[in-house]
Amino acid sequence: MNDADDPALAVGADAFTDQGAGLEVAVVGAGAIGATTAYDLAREGAAVTLYDSGRVASGATGRAAGICYDAFADGLDAELAGEAIERFRTLSGDDTFPFVECPYVWLAREGDIDRADAIRDQIQRMQDNGVIALEMDGDALADRFPALRTDDVAVAGIAGAAGYADPAAYTACLAAAATGAGATLETDTPVDVRTDPARVIRPDGTVHEVDAVVVTAGARTKALLADAGISLAVKPYRVQALIADGDLAEPMCYDATGGFYLRPHANGVLVGDGTENREADPDSYDRNAGSTFTADIRDRVAHRVPGLADGGLERAWAGLCTATPDRDPLVGAVRDGVYVATGFQGHGFMRAPAVGQRLAREICGGSGIDAFDPTRFDGDEAFDVVDGMSLNPN
Ligand SMILES: Cc1cc2nc3c(=O)[nH]c(=O)nc-3n(C[C@H](O)[C@H](O)[C@H](O)COP(=O)(O)OP(=O)(O)OC[C@H]3O[C@@H](n4cnc5c(N)ncnc54)[C@H](O)[C@@H]3O)c2cc1C
Structure with missing residues (x-):
């Protein structure tokens, strides 16, 4: 698929920039977050490989309800959710995915x-x-x-x-749009992550050395990073x-x-x-x-x-x-060249269009989302799992 053929690129997408030119990035996990991040990195000019151990959207995304809203009391949450809703509206359509x-x-x-x-x-x-x-x-x-x-x-x-979308359809669209923007999609490829230097190990043992690894492996993120020697405060x-x-x-x-x-x-x-x-x-x-x-x-x-x-x-x-101690996600760098996005407490789909875009910008040298800095926890904190939709203050 080339850019001109790609539906998501044809619908209200911003112009390409080259902030990511020269960067080689591996995105591990093609759920809503990973597919969006890969798409935005590719649009920034990065050379992106999007890996998934199964199919696109075969994790939580393919099982999600698809509810989206901006009804967050916290200012940052509301800002991100508002950005995401706007993007759902812009990218959705007859040839992409419906947003109702x-x-x-x-x-x-x-x-x-x-x-x-x-x-x-x-x-x-x-x-x-x-x-x-x-x-x-x-x-x-x-x-x-x-x-x-x-x-x-x-x-x-x-x-x-507010509205709803089919999370698998959104994610398939964004993964296709990522390849349309130049990314490579490797499904049925469970990889391991290593640091210093950042790299992924493919199932056949070959090593893919990159400038950045982005771990968006949903519920498997914690184990994947633990194998790389990084503790994450997520359950x-x-x-x-x-x-x-x-x-x-x-x-x-x-x-x-x-x-x-x-x-x-x-x-x-x-x-x-x-x-x-x-x-x-x-x-x-x-x-x-x-x-x-x-x-x-x-x-x-x-x-x-x-x-x-x-x-x-x-x-x-x-x-x-995935839950975190403060119910805010972990989004950003955990080591040199190693980034993560997880811990969305049941609200990851509705925030994916905004979080993926913000994370891509951070990887390309922009600022991240300070409040979601994953290193705000040591990774060994004890905490209870709390229902993501409960009315506890956030
Ligand atoms: C029943 C249910 C209802 C939900 N309803 C909503 C809702 O209405 N609204 C909302 O906003 N959120 C909802 N959520 C939460 C939402 O599904 C998640 O927050 C979101 O999908 C997370 O996306 P992700 O990309 O981070 O992870 P995932 O979708 O889990 O993607 C991770 C991907 O990583 C891959 N992977 C794992 N290990 C490896 C490896 N070693 N190598 C390569 N790939 C790997 C997996 O195969 C998977 O495809 C719901 C969740 C569930 C379960």
């Missing part, structure tokens, strides 16, 4: 005073940061979204800059999702009291959570959803969207997210 605009509602039920207060506080902070977020009570929510049960809602927030944890039959046009909704989220899906309604608050082993975790999760969650969904009460189960699955 859809409002995002998050709510707390009557009697859940702590979560209701947390939502009110979040909305205030979002508004202070320029994020378009509105507070509604149950009656106003009922008028706006008749599909939702609202008589038990104490308070809800609504973010308009993989298991989450679950399912698609139930049914019809819901809008909104996407996170019921904080009920502990689940849902969004419209072409085959019904996609529902998720089922978080396990303990470290999982990426090589041996159970990829199937548990029966407790599927039974419980359908009851809870029927409570929030009564029209979905009779929906049968189309499919259910599990995947791995």
Whole structure:
């Protein structure tokens, strides 16, 4: 595929720069983060090889729900999420991947005073940061979204800059666009990483010496870097999702009291959570959803969207997210020429278009995202895994 043929490059892409000219970079992991980083590095003129041990999007990205929003109370999170939404809108299209605009509602039920207060506080902070977020009570929510049960809602927030995409389609598009911009894609190639000098070792033992290695290997990032002598403060944890039959046009909704989220899906309604608050082993975790999760969650969904009460189960699955001690990701250099991007607490897809671009710029000599500096931790910190969508302050 050449640049002219490439759909993502044809849709509103910035002009190429040559900030990366002369740089040779290996990106390890072709999920949403790695594919975006590879694309942006290639556009900056770097010679990029994008490796994946399996197929493109065969990790968490291919199992993600695809929910995107800018409803973050923290200013930096909101800025990155806003950049990402804009980029989803720009890159999406009939020939690339669909990005479906859809409002995002998050709510707390009557009697859940702590979560209701947390939502009110979040909305205030979002508004202070320029994020378009509105507070509604149950009656106003009922008028706006008749599909939702609202008589038990104490308070809800609504973010308009939101929507959903198919994460695998986005990532396939960005990986193709990366090759269109000159990158080489090597799938079915599990590599090892070594430092001083930065290099990757291919399965046949050949060494690929580069100016920079970018480890975007999702839940395997920690083990991969441990083998290279680098400790990362990150823990993989298991989450679950399912698609139930049914019809819901809008909104996407996170019921904080009920502990689940849902969004419209072409085959019904996609529902998720089922978080396990303990470290999982990426090589041996159970990829199937548990029966407790599927039974419980359908009851809870029927409570929030009564029209979905009779929906049968189309499919259910599990995947791995990554947690950090402060719930902020680890993005940037960990050693000379070795970069990482992981620890997204279940919010990596929605931030990929912005994080990949920022990381590419850092590798090409620009500034990084200071607050996400991976070396802010030693790597041996003890910490609990906390659900990424919970209302804990961030
Ligand atoms: C059920 C579920 C629902 C989710 N819903 C959402 C959501 O709605 N919105 C959202 O923003 N986020 C969501 N997430 C989180 C999101 O999936 C992740 O944050 C994001 O996909 C991380 O992308 P990544 O590129 O960092 O990692 P991954 O997608 O895991 O990609 C890592 C890649 O590295 C490859 N790899 C591993 N080891 C090697 C090696 N040695 N050599 C070469 N390649 C290697 C893997 O094969 C894989 O393809 C969800 C996650 C799950 C599991």
